[in-house]
Amino acid sequence: MSAMTSRTLRCTSQAAEHGASPAAATPRQRRLAKNKRQHKEGLEWRQQVLEEPATLSPPPPAAVGPGLSLSCPHFEACSGCTLDSNLDTPPVLHKAKAFFEDECGLGSFQLHTNSDSAHSWRQRARLAVRRDGSGRPVVGLFDKGSHAITAIPSCVVHHPAINQAAELVQQALEACAVEPYIEGNGSGQLRYVQLTVVDQQAAQPPSGGTGTSIVAAPAVQLVLVWNSEAAAEEEGSEGSASLAALSALASHLWQLGSQSADRPPLLHSVWANFQPARTNVIMGPEWRLLHGAELAWTRLGGADICFGPGSFMQANYAAMDRCLQVMQEHVPPGSVVADLHAGVGTIGLSLAATRQPRSVAAVEINGQGQGSFEHSAARLQHSLVAAPPAGASDGSSSSTPPMQLGYHVAAAGSDPGRWCRNATTVVCDPPRKGLEASLLRWLCTVSPEQGPAHMLYLSCSFASLRRDATALLASGRWRLRHAEGFLFVPGTNHIETLAVFERTAGASKA
Ligand SMILES: C[S@@+](CC[C@H](N)C(=O)[O-])C[C@H]1O[C@@H](n2cnc3c(N)ncnc32)[C@H](O)[C@@H]1O
Structure with a gap:
């Protein structure tokens, strides 16, 4: 904490202790005093948690004004968060709304959030x-x-x-x-x-x-x-x-x-x-x-997900869980799924657990995720055999083959035609820089007969999503069916965006 900030905090608390009129404090001093008060309540809550660790649950939401607020004593010193109020309307949300509503003509672009989104989310x-x-x-x-x-x-x-x-x-x-x-x-x-x-x-x-x-x-x-x-x-x-x-x-x-x-x-x-x-x-x-x-596990989007210390994991499990539920709504049963930036396979495994696809092929450049994916896939196959979803094959019928779950350590852009062979749904969840040029080119030029019918593009960078979406739409091969945002990193000017595209021409394979 900078000397300036700690001095300000001290002054503010002394003013409060001595019953000084709130009108004498500047807006910033009042905000910091409120942060401090809410922080004290948070500490009391944490003390209870320490005494009763088995009952860990999120703290009560901070008393907030019109938008979500952070109320963190470290704000302004620590580099982790850049917003401490109106967390549910970060500036980038306005850009996303302008793009999807005004330029793409979607009815309304919504950001998922709830009153306890701001606290204790980072896992x-x-x-x-x-x-x-x-x-x-x-x-x-x-x-x-x-x-x-x-x-x-x-x-x-x-x-x-x-x-x-x-x-x-x-x-x-x-x-x-x-x-x-x-x-x-x-x-x-x-x-x-x-x-x-x-x-x-x-x-x-x-x-x-x-x-x-x-x-x-x-x-x-x-x-x-x-x-x-x-x-x-x-x-x-x-x-x-x-x-x-x-x-x-x-x-x-x-x-x-x-x-x-x-x-x-x-x-x-x-x-x-x-x-x-x-x-x-x-x-x-x-x-x-x-x-x-x-082996470490967590449960996301209806699937048990195994992860190691070296593979990518979304830090906000609750927001990812919500996002996975929305993704599931856009994948028809019987799909052939290519999960192109798979990490430990969270998205593909969630679809496999809930949407009865024929197959999921995970593609990931970092080999650290493969062992975890295989453990998750084995557990999922085991649970599907033990309790097949209603109307689904249990694998015992010779006419309906069991679901195939595969993992390839490769760059998605290295051979997109191979990774997406027969795929009806392609999932892209690239790093901040967006899609590799070779993958984007393939998606923009693939013939309707060979290409997937649906694409779910989950993005952590609105700037690269806007660039890639503009190219996809300009290609004439894709139409935007739906888009929505998720607050994955409350306290920052960041939204996670899901854009759902569908192919414009040719017979759908799904
Ligand atoms: C935002 S993470 C998403 C991971 C996973 N979908 C999830 O939900 O946890 C992006 C992933 O893409 C991987 N990646 C980066 N460049 C890639 C590329 N060219 N081809 C395939 N995967 C790539 C990263 O290693 C990382 O695991």
Whole structure:
């Protein structure tokens, strides 16, 4: 928190304590005082959660004005959020409305949101580990526009389990005398931590017993991003001392976070990721499981989704779940689905669990997702055989083949004709830069007989979606049937947009 902000907060609270007239405060002081009051209520709620972890549920929504508000004590210092009021009408929403309503002629472009969307939504967070201005090791985020670090122990957008696990790491830094990373000279040990909430209910396999041993509280998959190579060097060398320090830190955390007699374990697992390079890329190429279970699960869009620490996961599970439900409405039963930017296969698996497609082919450039996809697919196939959906094949009939679920590690644009062979529905969920030029060209030129009938394009960047949608519509091959937005990152000028296209000519394959 900047000196200016902390001074302002102090002054505001003193004014409030001494009963100063609200009229004497500036609008900003009043806003910060309100943030502080709501933050205090949030802390009280979190204290209750700590005492009763099995009942973790979202905090009561903050008292808000016309729009959703953030009310975070770290706002303005921390770089994580850029909006603290009217979160449900970020500036980009106006651009999206203008594009879809005025340029594309859709009736109305809506943004999905509800009153508790603003808080406790983040289920995956990456936090830096550095020394602060006073030399104290800190787990937090960089200040706006700099690499100076701010601790954010009361972050209101983090799921409470993430804040608790971050606090555990904060304590362990000092207890284990861990050296935070120093960017200036590349020295130090711990660079970042990644914390991901694991749904312990979904973690139980469907045949996992009576349910009496199920631990209801969410736990955290913790990754320690360590500033060294993975391989131990000769005994007594600097490398092995560094790995011994990593091992001691991980054991200390595991003991603190997994073995409490009076509450469910906070940690699901502890991983090491090794990043020795002097780079801004957070994760390195090598991973090692140090404690706990390798497989982590959550339930999204009607499917159990397995994920590892190195594969992409949407951080806002509730918003993604809602988005998946909407996507399902646009996929007819019996479809052949190509899920082109699949990650661990969340979208394709959700469609497989709910829409009875004939097949789903997942295509993903990062091979880290493949093992997770295969675990999820096996669990899904098992549950479909055990309880086939009404009217669906259980695979026992020789005339109706079982659903095919496949995963290809490849760039979607490398051979779109191959990845989309026979596909009736193509799903694109690209990174911020949008569709690869080769994929966009194929979609804009493929003949109606060969191409898919429907396309679901989910985008995290409105600018690249607008560019790609303009090209798709200009090609004459596609018509926009529907579009809507989802608040995946409340507190920022960002919306996730789903655009549903249908082919304009030729016989539909679906
Ligand atoms: C926004 S994420 C979506 C992941 C997944 N659909 C989900 O919902 O979790 C984008 C994914 O596209 C992958 N990706 C990036 N470039 C790609 C490419 N050229 N071809 C295929 N996948 C790509 C990334 O590795 C990442 O997993």
